[in-house]
Structures are given as C-alpha cells and as structure tokens.
Amino acid sequence: MILGNLVAALRARLEALGGTVTSAVWRLGFAARFLAYLVMHSGTAFRRFRLTTAEIYFAGVLSLIIILVSGLFVGMVLALQGYTTLQRYGAAESLGVLVALSLVRELGPVVAGLLFASRAGSAITAEIGLMKTTEQLSAMEMMAVDPIARVVAPRFWGGVISMPLLAALFSAMGVFGGYLIGVQLIGVDAGAFWSQMQAAVDLREDILNGVIKSVVFGIAVTWISVFEGYDAPPTAEGVSRATTRTVVTSSLAILALDFILTALMFTGGNGK
Amino acid sequence: MNRSTIDLWVGVFVAAGLAALLFLALKVGNLASFSTSQAYQVYAKFANIGGLKVRAPIKSAGVVVGRVADIRFDNESYEAIVAMNLDAAYQFPRDTTAKILTSGLLGEQYVGLEAGGDGVMLKSGDRLRLTQSAVVLENLISQFLFSKAAEGKDAPKDAAK
Numbered sequence: 001m002i003l004g005n006l007v008a009a010l011r012a013r014l015e016a017l018g019g020t021v022t023s024a025v026w027r028l029g030f031a032a033r034f035l036a037y038l039v040m041h042s043g044t045a046f047r048r049f050r051l052t053t054a055e056i057y058f059a060g061v062l063s064l065i066i067i068l069v070s071g072l073f074v075g076m077v078l079a080l081q082g083y084t085t086l087q088r089y090g091a092a093e094s095l096g097v098l099v100a101l102s103l104v105r106e107l108g109p110v111v112a113g114l115l116f117a118s119r120a121g122s123a124i125t126a127e128i129g130l131m132k133t134t135e136q137l138s139a140m141e142m143m144a145v146d147p148i149a150r151v152v153a154p155r156f157w158g159g160v161i162s163m164p165l166l167a168a169l170f171s172a173m174g175v176f177g178g179y180l181i182g183v184q185l186i187g188v189d190a191g192a193f194w195s196q197m198q199a200a201v202d203l204r205e206d207i208l209n210g211v212i213k214s215v216v217f218g219i220a221v222t223w224i225s226v227f228e229g230y231d232a233p234p235t236a237e238g239v240s241r242a243t244t245r246t247v248v249t250s251s252l253a254i255l256a257l258d259f260i261l262t263a264l265m266f267t268g269g270n271g272k
Numbered sequence: 273m274n275r276s277t278i279d280l281w282v283g284v285f286v287a288a289g290l291a292a293l294l295f296l297a298l299k300v301g302n303l304a305s306f307s308t309s310q311a312y313q314v315y316a317k318f319a320n321i322g323g324l325k326v327r328a329p330i331k332s333a334g335v336v337v338g339r340v341a342d343i344r345f346d347n348e349s350y351e352a353i354v355a356m357n358l359d360a361a362y363q364f365p366r367d368t369t370a371k372i373l374t375s376g377l378l379g380e381q382y383v384g385l386e387a388g389g390d391g392v393m394l395k396s397g398d399r400l401r402l403t404q405s406a407v408v409l410e411n412l413i414s415q416f417l418f419s420k421a422a423e424g425k426d427a428p429k430d431a432a433k
Binding site: 053061164171198207211 | 275278279281282285286288289291292293295296299301327
C-alpha cells in the first residue's frame with residue numbers, strides 16, 4: 001500500500017518533469033518555426049520599406065538617448081577605474097587600450113544589448129501582445145493580411161538593423177568618455193592615449209568581432225521579443241508576463257551567447 | 273509625427289551609427305596606420321623568439337618600420353622562422369641584423385633591425401642572416417649563478433697562493 005503510494009508519487013513527479021521538458025522543447029521548436037516563417041515572409045518588410053523605417057525609428061532613434069548617455073558614463077567610469085589600477089604599475093598611458101578594448105570587445109555589444117532588450121524589446125513584446133489581445137491580428141487575418149508579414153517582420157528587421165548601430169554608437173561614445181576623463185581631466189598624454197590604442201586594437205580581430213557580436217545579440221533579442229509578443233496569452237496578465245519574460249530571457253541569452261562567442265573568437269586557434 | 277520627420281530621424285540615426293563604426297575603424301583601430309599593400313616580406317631565423325607575437329612591431333632606431341607577419345617552426349634546423357612585413361618606404365642593406373628586444377622591463381617584445389654596410393638592399397623573400405635571439409631570463413640567471421659559483425671557487429685558491 002505504502003509502496004503503491006510511493007510509486008504513484010514518483011510517477012507524478014516524473015510526469016511533471018517530462019511535461020516541462022517536452023513543452024520547453026516544443027516551445028523552442030515553435031519559436032524556430034516562427035523565425036523561419038518570419039524570415040520567409042519578410043518580402044513586405046523590404047518592399048514597403050517605410051514599415052521597417054518606422055520601426056527603426058521606434059527601436060533605434062528613440063533608444064539613442066539612453067544608449068549615448070550610458071556609453072558616455074561607462075567610458076568615463078572605465079577611465080577612472082582603469083587609471084587608478086594602471087598608474088600603480090606605471091602604465092597609465094595604456095588607459096586608451098584598456099578603455100577601447102573593453103568597450104569594443106565586450107561592453108559595447110553586451111551593455112547596448114541589455115539596454116536595447118529592456119528599452120525596445122519589452123516595448124515590441126507589449127505592442128504585439130496587446131495587438132493580439134485586442135484581436136487586431138485576427139482582424140488582419142480576416143482581411144487576408146498576414147499579420148506576421150505586416151506587423152511582426154518590420155519590427156524584427158527594424159530591431160536587427162538598429163542593434164549593431166546602437167552598439168557602435170555606444171562604443172564610440174564610451175571611447176569619447178574615456179578620452180574626456182583620461183586626457184582632459186586626469187592628464188594622460190593625448191598622443192600616447194590614441195597611439196597605444198591604435199597599436200593594440202585590431203580592425204578584424206577586435207572591431208569586426210564586436211560588430212558580429214552586436215548583430216547576433218540584435219537577432220536574438222528581437223527574435224525573443226516578437227516571439228514572446230506573438231505567443232503571449234491574450235489577457236492583460238499574459239501580456240505583462242510575456243513582457244517580463246522578454247527582458248529576462250533576452251538578458252540571459254545575451255550573456256550566454258556572449259560567453260560562447262568570446263570563447264570562439266578570442267581564445268580560438270593556438271591560444272593567442 | 274509625420275512621415276518625413278521619421279525618415280529624417282532614421283537617416284540621422286543610421287548616418288550616426290555608420291559614423292561611429294568609421295570612428296572605431298579609423299581612430300580606435302589601426303586601419304589607416306599601416307597598410308600592408310606597399311610592403312615587402314623578409315625572413316629571419318631565430319634560435320629562440322621568447323614571447324614574440326604575430327603583429328608585433330618591427331623597429332629600427334625606435335621607429336616602427338613594419339610588423340611581424342607570421343611565425344613558424346622550422347623542422348630541419350629546429351629554429352623559429354619569423355616572416356616580417358616591412359614598409360616599402362624603408363629600405364635596408366642585405367647584411368642588416370635582426371634582434372628580438374623588449375620594450376621596457378615588462379613591455380612587449382619586438383624585432384629591432386640594425387642596418388649593416390652592404391651596398392645591396394634587401395628585397396622581398398630575402399632572409400636576414402644575422403640574428404640575435406630573445407633573452408630568456410632563466411638562462412641569464414643561471415649563467416649569472418654559474419659565474420658567481422666559479423668566482424667563489426677561484427677566490428680561496430688565489431688567497432692560498
């Protein structure tokens with residue numbers, strides 16, 4: 001009798017575990033099919049490019065302020081922190097290298113991606129989720145307009161185009177902030193600051209890899225955002241949950257992808 | 273917000289983003305500083321390259337005249353072959369000496385060139401015959417210790433005499 005109860009309880013636990021895994025895999029597959037369908041039906045987003053332009057405005061231009069200000073301050077803090085450590089070893093001239101490499105390789109794409117996920121990604125999810133809740137998407141289908149091609153694809157491409165530009169602006173602004181603090185305020189030699197930076201930062205190895213990272217993060221964040229919005233339960237609670245999930249999942253995805261990309265890009269080959 | 277305003281702002285945004293990329297490539301990166309198109313490549317064999325890396329600078333009289341292009345191991349002579357891209361604006365005699373030096377106490381390693389007196393100039397594909405390897409700190413210390421030990425052995429003999 002007791003053994004029977006135990007077996008039943010164990011069975012219930014295992015079923016719950018299996019159910020969680022199955023639904024997670026199913027959801028991942030659904031998201032992948034959603035992305036494939038989205039990319040294949042992107043014709044409208046490019047033929048009527050004005051739809052995408054409006055989304056670039058929404059995701060990119062309106063994120064400019066937060067990206068530029070954060071970039072400036074991250075660069076300034078890097079310069080302050082880096083200087084106190086570097087001058088202990090008499091290497092204060094390497095401040096430019098420290099600021100530029102950490103921004104271009106890591107902080108630019110990652111912090112811009114995190115800001116983009118919370119500023120633009122959450123808004124995309126809420127917008128699409130609310131359109132679904134108020135049955136605008138169903139109404140479009142009734143009028144034989146594919147909501148994925150008309151609503152989702154322009155938002156996706158708008159985000160994917162905006163993200164690398166925002167990351168580049170973030171890095172450039174950060175380097176400028178580092179210059180302001182390092183050269184103008186602390187008084188590191190301007191020539192050494194720029195020339196050491198130029199000697200250490202490689203176009204392909206550092207800058208191109210940073211751009212590749214920002215493109216990958218852009219795709220990941222926007223994909224998660226549009227999918228969560230499209231998949232949200234059509235209730236007020238469902239949309240709010242989906243918005244939260246977008247920010248959490250995007251942030252985790254950015255950090256996980258960043259680790260994988262860094263491992264592939266900067267430690268590959270013979271350990272150089 | 274009307275259409276043309278949105279278009280204007282998107283244009284400004286995209287232009288600013290591309291300008292930021294250009295800034296990173298030109299001002300932060302080294303796109304403009306040294307072009308390999310007008311360069312010639314020479315080789316040198318070293319018994320030990322220490323911590324020399326690909327893309328390390330090649331300096332003559334302290335001026336950067338090129339970069340290390342490639343480092344390989346020679347299976348026949350058991351030496352390192354260093355390929356160097358030198359800027360075509362700088363010509364060196366054929367008997368130029370290549371040394372692996374360190375900038376400062378803890379700095380990066382670079383290749384130093386010292387011009388010789390030959391009338392014939394180096395051309396692409398030539399090999400520098402005269403080289404001096406990197407200084408390995410452990411070897412230096414052990415040499416120093418051995419010479420100290422040898423001195424200590426000699427000293428009592430001298431006193432007895």
